[in-house]
Structure formats: C-alpha cells, structure tokens
Amino acid sequence: MTRIAYREPEQMTGRARELTNARGNLNVYRALANAENVFTGWMLAGDAALTSTTLPLRLRELAVLRTAYLMDSPYELGQHRDVARTAGVGADEIDAILTDSGWQNGRFEGAELAVLRLTTELLTTRTVSAVVFGDVHEVLGSEVTVEVLMVIGRYAGLALMLNALDVDLDESARLPIPQTPQGPTS
DSSP states (O other): OOSSOOOOGGGSOHHHHHHHHHTTOOHHHHHHTTSHHHHHHHHHHHHHHHHOSSSOHHHHHHHHHHHHHHTTOHHHHHHHHHHHHHTTOOHHHHHHHTSSSGGGTTTOOHHHHHHHHHHHHHHHHSSOOHHHHHHHHHHHHHHHHHHHHHHHHHHHHHHHHHHHHTOOOOSSOOOOOOOOOOOOOO
C-alpha cells in the first residue's frame, strides 16, 4: 500500500492532469503528482524518453528491464514486462534479463549485449569501465550511447522513488506503448 495518497486527476493542475491521463492515469504518476512543482517537467522529460526514435524501443526496454531488476523495482518490472513484449522481447529473453547472469548465455549479442553489460556494470559498480563503454559507443555511436545512459538514470531514479513510496502496481492499466519506428538493434 502506498505511503502517500494518490492524487486524483481533478486534484492536479490542468497540464499535470493531461499528462497523467495521456499515460493511463497510472499509480506512479498519481503518486508523483504530489510534487506539483516538478511533476510536469518530469513528465515531459519522460515523454521524450518514451517516444524518442533515436534509441530503438527494443534496446530501451532491455535497459529498462535490466534496471528494474537491478533496482529491485516490482512496479517497473510489472509495467515494462508488457511493454517489452510489445517491443518484441520474448518471454525467455525477459526471464534471462531478470537473472544475475542468464542474459550472458549467448541469447543477446551486438548492441543488445553491449546495452545489457553497460546497464549491469553501471548499476552494480556505479561506473563503467573503458572497455564496456567503448563496446557500447562503437556499436551505438555518441547520441544513442548518451540516450541509453539517460534512460538507465531515469529508471534507476524512478525505481528509488517507487520503492520508497511503495507504489502499488496498477490492477489493469498498463503503460501505453508509443508507436515509433524501430532502428537496428545489433
């Protein structure tokens, strides 16, 4: 049970209400809307992360799931399992990502493996070795490398808030899946 009451849309400012409703009126947004002064900007930044066509959706969801697992975030895992499946991540791949080492068994390669290594190393050591960074940068380039780091940072921070607030997983609503073109993933 959440530690802070969820705000109802009618209790929010107009723009906050629009953004919350557009994303399915989920508990995460209703909880964070309590921080009214920063909530709208945070939501707009999230929209940018969720709709960017720079970072392929499948790569983003691999990073988000790995982040959710490493940050022990049941809410993020509950939401993003569905999003990942829609992005073409299979159930066996999701299961592998949600283990300590199963993702290293040859199931992923190229850009996908590089992103999973980057996410794991960054969140477990709080830094990234030159080798791991070089591998990611080589296959993704500067723009996508920075964007994937921003996604990891966003979802790690969100996991901390969700865990601290003890936000309940929504019964039926799920994060809407943006329709964006998919680029190469390896």
